[in-house]
Amino acid sequence: MSLPYADRAAAGRALAASLAALAGEPNLLVLGLPRGGVPVAAEVAAALGAPLDAFVVRKLGLPWQPELAMGAIATGGVRVLNADVIDAASVPGEVVEAVTRREREELDARERRYRGDRPPPKLAGATVILVDDGLATGATMIAALRWARAAGAKTVVAAVPVAPAESLDKIAAEADRVVCPYVPDPFFAVGVWYRFFPPVDEEAVAGLVAENRAELERRSRSTRPMLSIPGTDGGRR
Numbered sequence: 001m002s003l004p005y006a007d008r009a010a011a012g013r014a015l016a017a018s019l020a021a022l023a024g025e026p027n028l029l030v031l032g033l034p035r036g037g038v039p040v041a042a043e044v045a046a047a048l049g050a051p052l053d054a055f056v057v058r059k060l061g062l063p064w065q066p067e068l069a070m071g072a073i074a075t076g077g078v079r080v081l082n083a084d085v086i087d088a089a090s091v092p093g094e095v096v097e098a099v100t101r102r103e104r105e106e107l108d109a110r111e112r113r114y115r116g117d118r119p120p121p122k123l124a125g126a127t128v129i130l131v132d133d134g135l136a137t138g139a140t141m142i143a144a145l146r147w148a149r150a151a152g153a154k155t156v157v158a159a160v161p162v163a164p165a166e167s168l169d170k171i172a173a174e175a176d177r178v179v180c181p182y183v184p185d186p187f188f189a190v191g192v193w194y195r196f197f198p199p200v201d202e203e204a205v206a207g208l209v210a211e212n213r214a215e216l217e218r219r220s221r222s223t224r225p226m227l228s229i230p231g232t233d234g235g236r237r
Contacts, residue, residue: 011161012043037132052212124152134190135163
């Protein structure tokens with residue numbers, strides 16, 4: 001079986017090619033869903049010349065099968081529940097609430113680690129590209145999309161390298177545009193479609209966000225016009 005992506009960076013470059021028309025869009029912001037989505041988003045942000053930030057969404061996994069999402073939570077109190085999974089697994093309501101409380105605490109802690117004292121990005125009037133390294137159920141992306149809407153984003157784009165068709169159908173109802181270069185059938189799992197798919201640690205996430213800020217500042221300095229100082233060769237005598 002031929003795999004479409006060498007790693008997350010390659011997947012990000014493929015996404016960036018599909019999003020090239022947005023380069024130069026005013027008030028453009030790229031948000032990566034930690035942790036695996038941030039290396040993908042970093043490539044998109046670099047190609048489009050856009051700011052990058054980490055947008056924290058926490059999966060609400062089944063207690064006995066954590067990788068299967070029964071929902072997700074996001075900044076701002078957003079919660080999305082996957083009723084099909086909850087019903088099929090006969091999950092009691094008190095279990096859903098207990099998992100939600102635990103993940104909310106972790107979400108708050110991760111935001112502090114990724115962002116430090118910086119406030120969350122302002123989305124009002126922005127074109128926001130939400131990026132992950134793939135979709136399974138789509139619950140985490142839906143939570144992110146709903147938060148972006150509630151925060152006042154003008155346009156919301158969901159961008160992932162790989163996903164099953166049924167999950168793309170779900171998020172299409174929430175986003176203005178969905179970009180996904182590879183839609184395999186059968187899907188199996190996100191990591192199956194990468195040749196190299198290691199875990200991404202929190203230091204890497206924070207580092208990528210910091211590198212993006214430094215690069216944009218460097219570009220800004222290099223394009224600022226030089227001031228003419230009277231009495232010098234460049235000024236008016």
